[in-house]
Amino acid sequence: xxxxxxxxxxxxxxxxxxxxxxxxxxxxxxxxxxxxxxxxxxxxxxxxxxxxxxxxxxxxxxxxxxxxxxxxxxxxxxxxxxxxxxxxxxxxxxxxxxxxxxxxxxxxxxxxxxxxxxxxxxxxxxxxxxxxxxxxxxxxxxxxxxxxxxxxxxxxxxxxxxxxxxxxxxxxxxxxxxxxxxxxxxxxxxxxxxxxxxxxxxxxxxxxxxxxxxxxxxxxxxxxxxxxxxxxxxxxxxxxxxxxxxxxxxxxxxxxxxxxxxxxxxxxxxxxxxxxxxxxxxxxxxxxxxxxxxxxxxxxxxxxxx
Numbered sequence: 001x002x003x004x005x006x007x008x009x010x011x012x013x014x015x016x017x018x019x020x021x022x023x024x025x026x027x028x029x030x031x032x033x034x035x036x037x038x039x040x041x042x043x044x045x046x047x048x049x050x051x052x053x054x055x056x057x058x059x060x061x062x063x064x065x066x067x068x069x070x071x072x073x074x075x076x077x078x079x080x081x082x083x084x085x086x087x088x089x090x091x092x093x094x095x096x097x098x099x100x101x102x103x104x105x106x107x108x109x110x111x112x113x114x115x116x117x118x119x120x121x122x123x124x125x126x127x128x129x130x131x132x133x134x135x136x137x138x139x140x141x142x143x144x145x146x147x148x149x150x151x152x153x154x155x156x157x158x159x160x161x162x163x164x165x166x167x168x169x170x171x172x173x174x175x176x177x178x179x180x181x182x183x184x185x186x187x188x189x190x191x192x193x194x195x196x197x198x199x200x201x202x203x204x205x206x207x208x209x210x211x212x213x214x215x216x217x218x219x220x221x222x223x224x225x226x227x228x229x230x231x232x233x234x235x236x237x238x239x240x241x242x243x244x245x246x247x248x249x250x251x252x253x254x255x256x257x258x259x260x261x262x263x264x265x266x267x268x269x270x271x272x273x274x275x276x277x278x279x280x281x282x283x284x285x286x287x288x289x290x291x292x293x294x295x296x297x298x299x300x301x302x303x304x305x306x
Contacts (some may be wrong), residue, residue: 092176
């Protein structure tokens with residue numbers, strides 16, 4: 001027994017050395033995450049129970065920030081608009097990328113297929129602020145390309161970004177156009193990962209194109225679909241911030257604002273750090289619960305294996 005333990009000593013020492021090396025390599029990344037991500041999150045949660053404006057003394061107010069934020073018109077508008085962004089951006093983030101991915105894979109010409117992929121994906125690699133500046137020129141009421149085209153067609157110009165009827169749609173169009181290509185590439189990768197044997201077997205059994213897609217490809221594409229849906233719902237609120245800030249500043253009358261922009265305004269425009277932190281905490285918990293619900297309801301579609 002003693003000899004057996006002596007033989008195990010080198011193996012144990014090797015395991016300890018490997019564990020020490022693992023934690024040594026992990027420490028810089030963990031430290032960076034802790035300092036720049038998790039500590040700000042914890043500190044924001046602490047500030048949500050306080051009253052502070054960067055200058056005045058720090059004072060505790062308990063749950064007042066959480067109860068008062070529901071009486072703020074800006075917060076209610078931001079909450080409603082965030083849900084609207086999720087609904088209106090869903091076709092751009094999920095449906096259109098799926099349709100385009102299927103269509104592109106059916107393009108026989110290899111050069112044309114790669115060209116279309118590149119054209120759809122280029123907006124995704126551009127900075128959103130630069131994209132918004134270009135669209136700001138297109139939507140301009142005085143010298144914009146869109147209004148000049150309408151005038152040439154004998155139609156009246158439209159105040160696209162200052163009209164409450166069109167401003168929200170403009171933000172949706174810009175964000176949808178910007179991020180459509182990424183999800184399209186993800187769906188293409190998922191479709192290419194499907195075994196051809198399954199598809200060919202379905203065709204041999206007499207399945208048509210639609211039946212093959214709906215009964216064979218869609219179930220096998222489920223892990224990709226779940227990922228795209230969950231990230232699209234989360235990013236629908238996050239990715240709209242830059243477009244809102246550059247194009248409309250949340251207006252007109254909070255028509256285009258969302259929760260992320262509301263947090264920014266309370267923190268850096270009104271210097272109400274406590275309310276901004278409370279809204280930030282509420283937003284994080286809201287999307288956490290929404291993500292858990294989606295993962296549980298779509299659990300049978302491949303995010304885990306039974």
